[in-house]
Amino acid sequence: MQKIVLVGKPNSGKSLLFNQLTGLRQKVANFPGVTVELKSGRFDEYELIDFPGTYSLQSISEDELIAINQLKKALESPDTCLIICNLDATKLERSLVFALQVQSLAQTHNKGCVFALNMMDEVARFGFEYDTAGLSKALGSPVFAISAKTLIGMSEFSQALKSYAGTPSLARVNSPNRDHDSAVKVAARLAKQFGMQQDLVLRKQNRVDHVLLNSVFGALAFAAIMFFLFQSIFTWASPLMDGVEFLIGALAQGVTSTIPAGVYEDFVNDALFGGVGAFLVFVPQIMVLTLIIGLLEDSGYLARAALICHKPLSLFGLSGRSFIPYLSGHACAIPAIMAARTIESPRKRLITMMTVPLMSCSARLPVYALLIAVFVPDVAYLGGWVNLQGAIFFILYFGGILTALIVSKMLDVYVGDSDKNDLPFILELPNYRLPHWRPLLYKTLNSGVYFIKRAAPIIFVVSVVVWVLGYFPANGDLQGSYLAMIGQLIEPIFAPLGVDWRYGVAILVSFLAREVFVGVLGTLYNIENADENLIGLASQIQADGFTLASGVALLAFYVIALQCVATVATLKGETGKNRYSWGVFVLYGLLAYAVSSILYAVLS
Amino acid sequence: MTIWDLKKRTKAEITNLTSTLPTNLSMRLAEMGFIEGQIVHCMKRTPFSGPLVIQLQDCVYSIEKDLAQQVHVSPIQ
Ligand SMILES: Nc1nc2c(ncn2[C@@H]2O[C@H](COP(=O)(O)OP(=O)(O)O)[C@@H](O)[C@H]2O)c(=O)[nH]1
Numbered sequence: 001m002q003k004i005v006l007v008g009k010p011n012s013g014k015s016l017l018f019n020q021l022t023g024l025r026q027k028v029a030n031f032p033g034v035t036v037e038l039k040s041g042r043f044d045e046y047e048l049i050d051f052p053g054t055y056s057l058q059s060i061s062e063d064e065l066i067a068i069n070q071l072k073k074a075l076e077s078p079d080t081c082l083i084i085c086n087l088d089a090t091k092l093e094r095s096l097v098f099a100l101q102v103q104s105l106a107q108t109h110n111k112g113c114v115f116a117l118n119m120m121d122e123v124a125r126f127g128f129e130y131d132t133a134g135l136s137k138a139l140g141s142p143v144f145a146i147s148a149k150t151l152i153g154m155s156e157f158s159q160a161l162k163s164y165a166g167t168p169s170l171a172r173v174n175s176p177n178r179d180h181d182s183a184v185k186v187a188a189r190l191a192k193q194f195g196m197q198q199d200l201v202l203r204k205q206n207r208v209d210h211v212l213l214n215s216v217f218g219a220l221a222f223a224a225i226m227f228f229l230f231q232s233i234f235t236w237a238s239p240l241m242d243g244v245e246f247l248i249g250a251l252a253q254g255v256t257s258t259i260p261a262g263v264y265e266d267f268v269n270d271a272l273f274g275g276v277g278a279f280l281v282f283v284p285q286i287m288v289l290t291l292i293i294g295l296l297e298d299s300g301y302l303a304r305a306a307l308i309c310h311k312p313l314s315l316f317g318l319s320g321r322s323f324i325p326y327l328s329g330h331a332c333a334i335p336a337i338m339a340a341r342t343i344e345s346p347r348k349r350l351i352t353m354m355t356v357p358l359m360s361c362s363a364r365l366p367v368y369a370l371l372i373a374v375f376v377p378d379v380a381y382l383g384g385w386v387n388l389q390g391a392i393f394f395i396l397y398f399g400g401i402l403t404a405l406i407v408s409k410m411l412d413v414y415v416g417d418s419d420k421n422d423l424p425f426i427l428e429l430p431n432y433r434l435p436h437w438r439p440l441l442y443k444t445l446n447s448g449v450y451f452i453k454r455a456a457p458i459i460f461v462v463s464v465v466v467w468v469l470g471y472f473p474a475n476g477d478l479q480g481s482y483l484a485m486i487g488q489l490i491e492p493i494f495a496p497l498g499v500d501w502r503y504g505v506a507i508l509v510s511f512l513a514r515e516v517f518v519g520v521l522g523t524l525y526n527i528e529n530a531d532e533n534l535i536g537l538a539s540q541i542q543a544d545g546f547t548l549a550s551g552v553a554l555l556a557f558y559v560i561a562l563q564c565v566a567t568v569a570t571l572k573g574e575t576g577k578n579r580y581s582w583g584v585f586v587l588y589g590l591l592a593y594a595v596s597s598i599l600y601a602v603l604s
Numbered sequence: 605m606t607i608w609d610l611k612k613r614t615k616a617e618i619t620n621l622t623s624t625l626p627t628n629l630s631m632r633l634a635e636m637g638f639i640e641g642q643i644v645h646c647m648k649r650t651p652f653s654g655p656l657v658i659q660l661q662d663c664v665y666s667i668e669k670d671l672a673q674q675v676h677v678s679p680i681q
Binding site: 056092098201425 | 628629631632633634635636637639647648650651652653654655657659661662663664665666667668670671
């Protein structure tokens with residue numbers, strides 16, 4: 001299939017144009033270890049490829065280098081028939097610099113090249129009119145005035161694209177070749193001649209920023225927006241998560257009722273639906289999170305949030321953009337690690353991704369709830385304002401964040417000076433714009449699909465292994481299973497935490513996903529439905545003589561340890577290296593073990 | 605002086621970039637509009653030496669101290 005390449009500077013409306021031209025059937029190609037994403041979709045009988053937005057053909061980071069090399073390869077390829085340069089008509093000069101560089105490359109390779117002068121609706125709102133014919137002549141390539149949002153000029157544009165793609169010679173570049181220096185100069189000249197007056201465009205944006213970046217109102221607005229984000233991943237996602245759980249339950253029942261009772265039924269019910277199903281429950285949360293972050297990004301607020309958080313986080317070797325991954329990590333580490341893609345500096349991105357798993361994700365909640373119910377009395381102080389159990393919850397969350405910051409700082413120092421020569425922080429504050437639902441919807445759907453594709457295989461393997469170990473040889477009796485034997489065998493390992501083999505088994509199984517801790521302990525204490533009957537299990541454990549010191553040690557262990565294979569798989573995918581993913585796994589395992597045994601020793 | 609020294613709501617004209625900057629970075633800055641003769645407008649300073657917000661032609665940028673100190677300017681009224 002012949003290919004059409006779409007390029008443009010960041011925030012130029014390129015994604016929306018891509019979505020309008022292609023529709024739902026998109027593919028996203030990722031490059032391991034970097035944030036480069038090439039989206040492709042069908043446009044008519046062609047494949048349209050959306051390249052990452054960048055300011056120039058000169059790279060200043062590894063990510064950009066990969067993106068630019070891919071672009072250069074695409075421009076050389078005989079399969080490429082046409083190049084579309086997307087311009088933000090409200091920022092002609094900045095968009096032209098990159099577009100002109102690409103145009104001259106297109107000329108070198110004898111490819112057709114057209115310019116899409118996007119955001120025409122905004123231009124019209126300012127009462128400005130573009131001399132498209134004049135600009136087209138000066139550029140030596142066809143120019144189309146369009147709005148990807150209101151669809152002005154879109155039907156002519158897509159008609160023209162089809163005919164140019166069919167006969168690219170019609171769009172062959174007709175201007176002198178320019179070197180680097182002159183792309184900047186030509187852009188300035190053309191912008192002066194054809195562009196709009198800048199102050200006018202930026203006035204509204206600056207007025208909004210005056211409030212949103214203000215030290216008082218800005219901080220309040222920031223807190224409110226982040227609170228909203230945090231709430232949404234818990235409260236809005238929970239009915240959806242319940243829905244998924246219900247569906248999986250119903251499906252499990254439907255399927256298992258067709259299988260005769262016995263080992264096969266148990267396998268399908270517990271390993272497949274129980275193990276893999278439990279992880280599908282997180283898909284809605286990931287999608288809600290992607291939607292809200294996408295909303296913040298497309299509206300232009302994300303850049304402001306990064307600016308606000310930059311200074312405090314940079315003290316710990318992080319970037320302003322690390323804030324969103326950290327916040328999201330309280331729901332689930334997987335989307336949070338994926339959200340780290342927006343961090344410009346590869347080094348800070350790596351540090352962020354490696355420390356996100358320390359945030360107290362929602363899978364830790366049931367474990368915290370159980371242990372707190374066991375050894376923290378339900379009393380209130382200060383006239384009922386401070387509940388002791390609530391205060392401990394807070395300390396656990398805070399402990400996770402604090403550990404993450406300390407580890408970040410240590411990683412920052414440890415990674416050493418060789419890498420310090422890193423991307424400096426310069427960020428364009430884009431215009432505030434009302435987001436369009438289309439790119440958001442596709443991004444949201446893609447995030448769910450991507451998560452499943454990435455994590456499902458490893459989750460499946462681990463669930464099967466854990467199931468087999470827990471099922472045999474006693475045919476379903478956990479007490480007599482291999483898992484219990486292993487637990488008894490490794491009991492000495494967990495002795496420094498002051499817990500017996502049952503907790504060892506629960507901790508081992510937690511590496512599949514932490515929330516199964518409660519269920520497994522329930523089984524070992526012979527409590528049916530421990531997830532619902534938390535108090536029953538808690539009093540059993542209390543009666544068993546569980547000490548405060550062990551409780552604190554176990555909590556500390558769960559705060560720090562990375563017990564989630566899906567997170568490890570995601571880290572592997574995003575960093576591209578086993579060294580980082582399994583390294584973090586081992587590191588936090590050891591750290592958790594050390595901290596909790598010290599706590600136990602001190603307290604008992 | 606550099607753009608890091610600009611007070612809020614003041615303007616200055618870019619004279620040059622620090623010459624020891626890596627080529628790809630100084631080229632990128634030029635492509636982002638940091639060119640001799642351009643006017644920089646300081647929109648906002650953030651507390652504790654946080655990033656600075658400037659307007660440069662058609663763009664508003666937020667720029668960190670380390671980098672802001674590489675862009676030399678001369679003040680204008
Ligand atoms: N008013 C208007 N807004 C647009 C237009 N095209 C895109 N946008 C909005 O501009 C923002 C940035 O667009 P996006 O496609 O994400 O830009 P990209 O970074 O170049 O991919 C989004 O909120 C879009 O909805 C347009 O033609 N008119």
